[in-house]
Amino acid sequence: MMYWLSVLIFLPLSGALLIVLAWHSNVVMARRAVLLFSVAELLIALGLWWFADPGSDGYMYIVRASWIPSMGIQFLLGMDGLSLLLVLLTALLIPIAILVSWHSVKYHWPVFAALLLAIEAGIMGVFLALDLILFYVFWELMLVPMYFLIGLWGHERRLYAAYKFFLFTLTGSLLMLVSILGLYFIHGEQTGIYTFDYFALLHTDLPDTTGMWLMLGFFAAFAVKIPVFPVHSWLPDAHTEAPTAGSIILAGLLLKTGTYGLLRFCLPLFPEDSLEFAPFAMALGIVGILYGAFLALVQEDIKRLIAYSSISHLGFVVLGIYAWNQESLHGAMILILAHGVTTSAMFAIVGMLEERSHTRLLSRLGGLLLPMPRLGTMLLLFTLSAMGMPGLANFVGEFLVLAGVYQISASFAIAGAMGIVAGAIYLLWMYQRAMLGEVNENPAWRDLDLRELSVLAILAILVLWLGLYPAPFLDYLQSPTDIIIELNTVVTTGMEDASH
Structure with a gap:
């Protein structure tokens, strides 16, 4: 093989x-x-x-x-x-x-x-x-x-x-x-x-x-x-x-x-140097989480909003990697997969909307859940996943990252949790403006066809799988995680022996 x-x-x-x-x-x-x-x-x-x-x-x-x-x-x-x-x-x-x-x-x-x-x-x-x-x-x-x-x-x-x-x-x-x-x-x-x-x-x-x-x-x-x-x-x-x-x-x-x-x-x-650099890297992760979330709040272009949300979500990954314990590393690795699936689906939906309306501006959308219920339902699923809703993909990764980070620094964990709150605000705001409210009378609106629905259904299954039963993925991640944690243990023990 x-x-x-x-x-x-x-x-x-x-x-x-x-x-x-x-x-x-x-x-x-x-x-x-x-x-x-x-x-x-x-x-x-x-x-x-x-x-x-x-x-x-x-x-x-x-x-x-x-x-x-x-x-x-x-x-x-x-x-x-x-x-x-x-x-x-x-x-x-x-x-x-x-x-x-x-x-x-x-x-x-x-x-x-x-x-x-x-x-x-x-x-x-x-x-x-x-x-x-x-x-x-x-x-x-x-x-x-x-x-x-x-x-x-x-x-x-x-x-x-x-x-x-x-x-x-x-x-x-x-x-x-x-x-x-x-x-x-x-x-x-x-x-x-x-x-x-x-x-x-x-x-x-x-x-x-x-x-x-x-x-x-x-x-x-x-x-x-x-x-x-x-x-x-x-x-x-x-x-x-x-x-x-x-x-x-x-x-x-x-x-x-x-x-x-x-x-x-x-x-x-570079285990010793990475361990020394870890607090600074975790701080950069926190800045990315909050910075990306707050800038997403003020975006009119739905594609740009999702782009800033990526910066925020990947800040969690950096935070989890440099917290450097089993929970945080597992969370970071699962979040890598979850973000890949969830955000790809959201960009795909934005592309489908743009094909129909030739715009990505939230101010020109609205009320699309009625003429396009299948698209609206799919977007809701992936929006909830990006928010970290329990039972969906991102929740598992974010929960494990915060659990691991809390063991290192409670203040970093609290700051990361604030990023999740901000994410819920801008994602719900995005969905409300695009899918709810007054119906747009654009005659070009048409719901998902079989090709589009099939693509999103595959990603939806993965989002649910990662959220409801992540054990198979964690099994494959156990050995890489153990190797990285062992490096941390060796470096930390060496530093303690040198200090004595």
Whole structure:
């Protein structure tokens, strides 16, 4: 089964190349091909999930092959419980983004389809790569197709948003590259073995100040992608101007690569420095929670409102990661999945509304629950989930994060809870203005068709599953969580022994 990890990366790349070369002028064949390739990718991911053992320690699948041996660069892929769930999320959201765009994308469909598959390959590589240079290659591979996706199929200010997205993320990526090279040379000087192997670099002995600077290089790249305040300003513009598929991929997947990077690289590679940095990172998480919530309160554009809500919700993830205990880490990981599903669904619904009304302004909507009861009901479900309603996806993650954070700092937990209250206010306000009140007499209003309803129903099932029975997901997250907690215990014990 291990070689299927490579297929997860090269299948969408092959599909993108085939679509561009064979069906660059055939919209119908391009649509069918991209859907076929994305569904095949989903079936492979489901197969890996079916055969995976949630009780196994460490990595369930590993692929290792020499790539550039003179520099110690390998084609090294691995899948543990965390990467498995994120691979499943990626494989699910790409076909959903395709189906949502079936009629909304009006031109250059073959190029659009190829870019979606290229993004999928890059994201799969990020979640699977365990050679740091290979990880960096896939990290950059995500950037280019998304830039074109926003720049070519976005709205009025799409070029501005695409440039801003590109420059912010590229700057963070370059800082991470410097840290990767620093880690490579320090490890080589200590051991005589120059390698980018993740497992070898875990045992690098870093000087005090050097370790902190290298960790900050990684953190900068991941903070931009999450995004963490104050390097967040690219996100509302990118979401507002991106096509619906772009917003789904941004919210559901690209932002998750940043949180994944903190869990996979920052904490394990730099445990002492991350522990020292944790109070500051938790404070940034709190600022993001409250800042995103309060700015969402004043948005007229429904898409921009959801974008600021993403900043707020991902602040909870950062808070949970750096609280660094079992409850908070489990909550952060579950919230990564829940946010990916819930926010992707909300962006999909906004795209469906925009197709019908050609507006996203709340002041021009209203009373839509009567002419569109199916859409209104679906939006209510996902709005309640985003609010943290018990029984739905986000509640489990937010509850576990706050329970874990309370063990570290009651004041941080109270501040986080205030963010949930603010979230309930702006989300209910959004729903009330869009769905209730006076009926809009726009004759273009029509309810969800079978394709749209099927897409949202799949996401609704996941929201209910995560909210009502999260145990299967937590089983897969137990081993990655235990490894990170063990690092914390070792570092804390070492600090206590040194103080004595």
